[in-house]
Amino acid sequence: MRGSGRRGAAKWLSVYAVTYMVFLYAPVILLPLFAFNDATVVAFPLSHFTTKWFVVLWQTEALHGAVRNSLMVALSTAVFSTVLGASAARAAARYRFPGKAPVMGFIMLPLVLPEIIVAVALLVPIMQMGLSLSLWTVIAGHVLICTPFSIAILSSAFQGFDTSLEEASLDLGETRLGTFRRVILPLVMPGIVSSLLICFTISLDEFIIAFFLTGTDVTLPVYIWSQLRFPTKLPSIMALGTILLALSVVLLVLAEWFRRRAARRQGIEASVTGGLV
Amino acid sequence: MRMRLGLDREARRGLLLLSPTAGYALLMLAAPLVMVVTFSFWTQDYLDIDTTLTLNNYREAWSEPIYRVLMFRSLRISLIVTLATVLLAFPVAYFLSFHVTQRKALWLFLITVPFWTSYLIRVFLWKVILGFNGVLNTALLEVGFIEKPLTFILYNANAVVLTLAHAWAPFAILPIFVALEKIDRSLLEAAEDLGDGPLRRFVRVTLPLAMPGVIAATLIVLIPTVGDFITPRLVGGTEGLMIANMIQVQFGKANNAPLGAALAVSSMVIVAAVSLVIYLAGKKLGGKVE
Numbered sequence: 001m002r003g004s005g006r007r008g009a010a011k012w013l014s015v016y017a018v019t020y021m022v023f024l025y026a027p028v029i030l031l032p033l034f035a036f037n038d039a040t041v042v043a044f045p046l047s048h049f050t051t052k053w054f055v056v057l058w059q060t061e062a063l064h065g066a067v068r069n070s071l072m073v074a075l076s077t078a079v080f081s082t083v084l085g086a087s088a089a090r091a092a093a094r095y096r097f098p099g100k101a102p103v104m105g106f107i108m109l110p111l112v113l114p115e116i117i118v119a120v121a122l123l124v125p126i127m128q129m130g131l132s133l134s135l136w137t138v139i140a141g142h143v144l145i146c147t148p149f150s151i152a153i154l155s156s157a158f159q160g161f162d163t164s165l166e167e168a169s170l171d172l173g174e175t176r177l178g179t180f181r182r183v184i185l186p187l188v189m190p191g192i193v194s195s196l197l198i199c200f201t202i203s204l205d206e207f208i209i210a211f212f213l214t215g216t217d218v219t220l221p222v223y224i225w226s227q228l229r230f231p232t233k234l235p236s237i238m239a240l241g242t243i244l245l246a247l248s249v250v251l252l253v254l255a256e257w258f259r260r261r262a263a264r265r266q267g268i269e270a271s272v273t274g275g276l277v
Numbered sequence: 278m279r280m281r282l283g284l285d286r287e288a289r290r291g292l293l294l295l296s297p298t299a300g301y302a303l304l305m306l307a308a309p310l311v312m313v314v315t316f317s318f319w320t321q322d323y324l325d326i327d328t329t330l331t332l333n334n335y336r337e338a339w340s341e342p343i344y345r346v347l348m349f350r351s352l353r354i355s356l357i358v359t360l361a362t363v364l365l366a367f368p369v370a371y372f373l374s375f376h377v378t379q380r381k382a383l384w385l386f387l388i389t390v391p392f393w394t395s396y397l398i399r400v401f402l403w404k405v406i407l408g409f410n411g412v413l414n415t416a417l418l419e420v421g422f423i424e425k426p427l428t429f430i431l432y433n434a435n436a437v438v439l440t441l442a443h444a445w446a447p448f449a450i451l452p453i454f455v456a457l458e459k460i461d462r463s464l465l466e467a468a469e470d471l472g473d474g475p476l477r478r479f480v481r482v483t484l485p486l487a488m489p490g491v492i493a494a495t496l497i498v499l500i501p502t503v504g505d506f507i508t509p510r511l512v513g514g515t516e517g518l519m520i521a522n523m524i525q526v527q528f529g530k531a532n533n534a535p536l537g538a539a540l541a542v543s544s545m546v547i548v549a550a551v552s553l554v555i556y557l558a559g560k561k562l563g564g565k566v567e
Contacts, residue, residue, distance in 0.1 A: 009475070010376050017372040020365065021387065024446055027402035028391045030412065034405075042405050044415045088298035095291025103295060107302045112497065114504020114548075116521045120541050121309035123528060124316050128326075144305050147298060205395050207507060212528070224397050228511070241398040248393040256386065 028245065034235060035242040042234045053239035060236070066223035070204055073135055073219055077142040077203035078196045084143065085150025085195055086188075092151075093158035104151075111148040118144060119212035126213070133215035141209040146199040153198060157191030157262050190262030197255035201248055220244075317538035326535065334539035344523065348544060351503050351519040352551065354434055358441040359499040363491060365442060366449035370490075371483075373450075374457035385454070392447045400511050403440045407431040407512065432514025440508050445501075449494040456490025457483070485562065492559030496552050503548050520544050 034042050038050035057063060091097075092104055110118055122141050126133065161184070169179040185192075207221040214222055224240065227233040317334050320327040338344050373384055391399070406412045407430045414426040430436060460483065468478040506521035513519070520540060527537030 013368060013372045013376060017369050020369050020446075023443065024388065024391050027399050027406060027443070028394055030402050030405060031394070031398070041410075043408075043410050044412055084298040084301055087294050091291045091294035091298075095287050095294065097288035097291035097295075100291070100295075103299050106307070107298055109302075110306065112500050114501045114521070114545075116504040116506060116524060117310075117541060117545060118306070120524065120528065120538065121306065121313050124313050124534065124538060125309050127534065128312065128316070140305055143301070147301070151298075201393060205393070207397055208505075212525075221395065221397055224395065225507075228397070228401055237398065237401075241395055244398070245394045249390060252386075252390065252393055 031238055031245055032242045034238040037235070037238075040232060040235060042238060053236045054243075056236040057239055057243075063223060063240070066218050066220045069135055069217050070220035073138050073142060073210075074200045074203040076139045077146055078200040080139070080143045081146035081150045081199040082154075082192060082195045084147045085199075086154050086192060088147070089151045089154035089158045090184075093155055093161065094163070108148045108151065110145045111152075115145065115206075115208040116212075119209045122209070123212050133213055135214070135217050135219075137213040137215075138210050138219060141213050142203040142206055145206070145209065146202050149198055149202060150195040153195045153259065154188065154191050157188045160263070161187065188262065190258040190260075194255040194259040194262065197251050197258070201251050201255075205244075205248070313538045314542055316535055317542050319535045321533045321535050334536045335543065337536060338539045338543050344520075344540060347518065347520045347523050348540075348547065350434070351521070351544065352547065354437055354441075354517070354519060355499055355502040356551075357434075358438050358445070358502050359495055361438060362442045362445050362449045362498050363453075363494050366446060366494065367453055367487075367491070370450045370453035370457055373454050374460075385451070388450055389447045392444070396444065397507060399444065400440055400508050403436065403443065404431065404512050407436055407439070431512060433516045434513065436512040436514075437508050437517045437519075440512050441502050441505065444508070445498045448497045452493035452497065453487060453490040456487045456493075460486045488559055488562055492556060495555055495559070499555070500548055500552060503544060 033046060035053055036049050036051065037046050038052070039047040088104070088107055092100060118141060122137065122144075126137055131137070165183055165187070166179055169183045170176070174182065205221060207225065210219045210222050211225065218226070224237060227237055316326075318330045318332070320329065320331055320333060369388075373381060377384055404411075408414070409426050409428065409431070411426075411431070413430065414423075417423045418426065430439075464482055464486070465478060468482045473481060503519075504521045506519065506525050509517045509519045509522055521544075524537050524540050524544075527533045527540060531537075
């Protein structure tokens, strides 16, 4: 009796979970529908299939500039954050020193800080010092919010690291740098690639900080924001969103694949949550 | 002696390795935050900044009705969003932890995918769904559930709550899932052997043990939502505007950055206080079972 009741509960739970997934995917699924829809209004019923909105994107010069800016910002952010994240993750995993917990806590703070606070905090000194806003100010802000993600991804890679490998290399006469290059780096490389991909994806999509800190060169999300006001631009924005969605999914699948490979190399089980929590 | 020296060297290495990242955080976050606080005590004098220390910005931020309204509304909306997000997410996390045996990682991956699509476009798509001629209204009219398009679903606080609950879903599911995964399953069996039914077992064993995850989820969702200004702007209408919109206006059009800074600092203090209360309350609830 109790068993059948429990099976009933399990059934309701799975129905709920599936409904929840529909809720999660509802807006995402609309994206390609409207991107390929031959109508100037973004509404149902759908019209014919078309790829003209993608052609419009191809012909929009301002968009290309924004894409170039965003790629530059996202690439720089990914590299800087991963370098900073890797050294912090390694320091935290390998060494014991005073003040580790509070310092690490402070470095991870942007993870829970509202983005508008990070944006305002960077804007005030820039204004005070009379510096001009540019893509570099955006990068500075993005590195701040991406480094904690990088640390979260890489700390599991460094924590699972077997220090006897490192000792063996040193005993066999390798220098510290050589050990790092030839022993440590290859083992954590997949984690590094995963961190690069995640930071790239976060930076590419980040809006609030970019909105506050861009000068005349806008990034892609800031460009999208400026276009959302014009109803006629919406179908092409849907097409752009579809491309971004496809790109993010590819990057994420790659990042996940590298993260698992990193874990496998060290003979540990990859945590299912991606090390983010 | 040698051991102490060894430890010192280790500490030095660790600190050296951490110093670039710590230095960056210090220079780009700590110093700027201190500057924002200082700034909030200054005054905007047309194009110049008057650096005489004054509490005027705070007096204005705390007494002007408009700022008070926005502040309380932000807090209220964020709390409702957080409650809705966590309540909706808990069963999913529970399902994943206790009922999914194969392909857990795939489920988690599928949960995070929508979160990685452009935030702006996602919020905008809710506008498309909830609008007067939107997807939802069209569908409901078609089926015959309603005769006139629903208007209470867009451009108000409800739309903000729904959109944010959607946007922050994975952040609520993951911490709760992790907490549930950590629960020693033999404790549940023990509760059952001692005569607890499924409901009692859930309330007395599972829920208290999942509390750290629930609290983490609550804080992870609550803190950033107070500072969101995209969702209120796109789907909130005038009734759904929040404090971050006002901060943005002060730094932009209104050209009163010191007041903006005071509003930012005030909202951070309020959010921090609320978070602390939630954290302590959660600790007390979770501590009971230990």
